[in-house]
Amino acid sequence: MMLDKADLAQEARTLDAGDRISSICAHYEQPKGWIFFDANSVGPAPKTARKAASDLMDDWVNLRRRGWAERDWVDMPAILGDRIAPMIGAGPGEVVVCDNTTVNLYKATGHALAVNKDRATIVTQAENFPTDLHVLQGFERFCDRPVEIRHVDTEEEAIAAMDDTVVLGSFSHVGYKSGIRWDMEKINAAAHEKGALVLWDVSHSAGAVPIDARGSNADYIVGCGYKYLSTGPGGPAYIYVRPDLAERAWPPMCGWMGHADIYAFSGNYEPHTGIKRFISGTPMVGANAIARCAADIYEKYEPGDIWARHRSLSEFFVRALETMCGKLGVEVTSPANYDRRGGHVSFRAPGAGRVVEALIDKKVVASFRKPDSIRFGISPTALTHQDIHEAVRRLHDILETEIWRDPKYENVSV
Ligand SMILES: *Cc1c(COP(=O)(O)O)cnc(C)c1O
Numbered sequence: 001m002m003l004d005k006a007d008l009a010q011e012a013r014t015l016d017a018g019d020r021i022s023s024i025c026a027h028y029e030q031p032k033g034w035i036f037f038d039a040n041s042v043g044p045a046p047k048t049a050r051k052a053a054s055d056l057m058d059d060w061v062n063l064r065r066r067g068w069a070e071r072d073w074v075d076m077p078a079i080l081g082d083r084i085a086p087m088i089g090a091g092p093g094e095v096v097v098c099d100n101t102t103v104n105l106y107k108a109t110g111h112a113l114a115v116n117k118d119r120a121t122i123v124t125q126a127e128n129f130p131t132d133l134h135v136l137q138g139f140e141r142f143c144d145r146p147v148e149i150r151h152v153d154t155e156e157e158a159i160a161a162m163d164d165t166v167v168l169g170s171f172s173h174v175g176y177k178s179g180i181r182w183d184m185e186k187i188n189a190a191a192h193e194k195g196a197l198v199l200w201d202v203s204h205s206a207g208a209v210p211i212d213a214r215g216s217n218a219d220y221i222v223g224c225g226y227k228y229l230s231t232g233p234g235g236p237a238y239i240y241v242r243p244d245l246a247e248r249a250w251p252p253m254c255g256w257m258g259h260a261d262i263y264a265f266s267g268n269y270e271p272h273t274g275i276k277r278f279i280s281g282t283p284m285v286g287a288n289a290i291a292r293c294a295a296d297i298y299e300k301y302e303p304g305d306i307w308a309r310h311r312s313l314s315e316f317f318v319r320a321l322e323t324m325c326g327k328l329g330v331e332v333t334s335p336a337n338y339d340r341r342g343g344h345v346s347f348r349a350p351g352a353g354r355v356v357e358a359l360i361d362k363k364v365v366a367s368f369r370k371p372d373s374i375r376f377g378i379s380p381t382a383l384t385h386q387d388i389h390e391a392v393r394r395l396h397d398i399l400e401t402e403i404w405r406d407p408k409y410e411n412v413s414v
Pocket residue numbers: 100101102103129131132172176201203204224237
């Protein structure tokens with residue numbers, strides 16, 4: 001059904017009025033007039049983060065080393081892990097928040113190679129995110145045996161590439177460019193049938209769309225926190241390892257904070273039980289203090305409600321985009337079926353990179369990916385349907401007036 005513009009404005013108001021968890025937006029600080037669609041890059045800021053940063057300064061100045069005893073700095077990887085676990089369908093004690101995604105990809109990949117020493121083929125998406133591919137290329141160079149990397153483009157190819165030489169499938173749950181979401185359960189089952197393990201990078205899906213670590217029988221899940229999960233710029237990442245798998249090998253990065261007894265200060269490494277062996281060194285106390293503000297918000301809401309909100313906002317965005325900008329050359333390139341999409345919606349538009357610059361002048365922040373893709377990361381926690389309608393209205397004006405052709409929009413930022 002095609003709606004006209006007036007209907008869309010009314011629909012946005014109706015959807016917001018019927019939104020059961022619209023209160024969630026009030027937890028985030030947002031500069032007036034601006035509408036942010038970069039949750040796929042840096043998620044919205046919890047209002048409590050300012051005080052958390054300032055409290056940390058007080059602790060630093062006043063407590064110094066006593067902070068380790070008087071605050072829960074050491075326990076934060078596990079505390080934060082438990083809070084975000086429901087957002088990836090994991091249970092308590094199954095996730096730790098630590099390091100960045102790259103380091104966690106390394107830990108999971110090395111662990112899989114240690115669990116099954118008879119195999120060394122790794123299947124991955126040709127268009128996987130660069131850092132995911134680089135980690136595999138590092139193992140290709142430094143593993144104790146020759147590693148073969150098999151590149152695939154589709155789920156069908158990934159399933160067909162699984163054979164009894166494959167140790168690991170390393171996949172992005174959602175393609176950072178295409179926005180295409182893979183079926184974790186289906187891929188996991190196909191890999192397991194051949195005795196292979198699967199590592200999922202959920203950076204572009206966690207906090208936006210449903211993820212079921214347990215139900216899908218995932219082996220490893222890693223992702224970054226600073227996107228939809230709002231752990232702040234440079235915020236910590238996380239890692240989940242299937243509980244019965246975690247203890248089958250040492251992590252490839254053995255550190256004192258993953259030791260069975262941190263305070264024994266033993267010279268001999270002995271891995272902690274369960275997921276805690278995947279902690280490396282000193283937790284990022286400052287980043288964790290900020291991340292905790294986001295994690296506290298997740299405790300107040302059901303993941304299912306957040307995912308439903310993301311779905312409603314995203315579907316409304318696509319509808320508004322096609323209705324208001326379809327005639328101006330906009331073409332949605334993300335899958336039409338919501339269940340095949342991740343957190344963001346990608347579309348092509350004339351002058352894409354320049355349009356994104358012109359949008360900033362109109363206080364709408366989205367992102368551009370070469371050659372002609374505009375990405376709108378839909379935050380399920382901070383946006384309303386009326387925000388989306390207003391942003392699409394501003395986009396429409398830019399496309400209709402062709403103001404993006406102005407030379408001042410020539411320099412396209414990332
Ligand atoms: C953003 C992103 C990362 C980020 O990796 P870092 O090591 O945290 O910088 C990794 N993988 C994917 C798929 C991403 O989208």
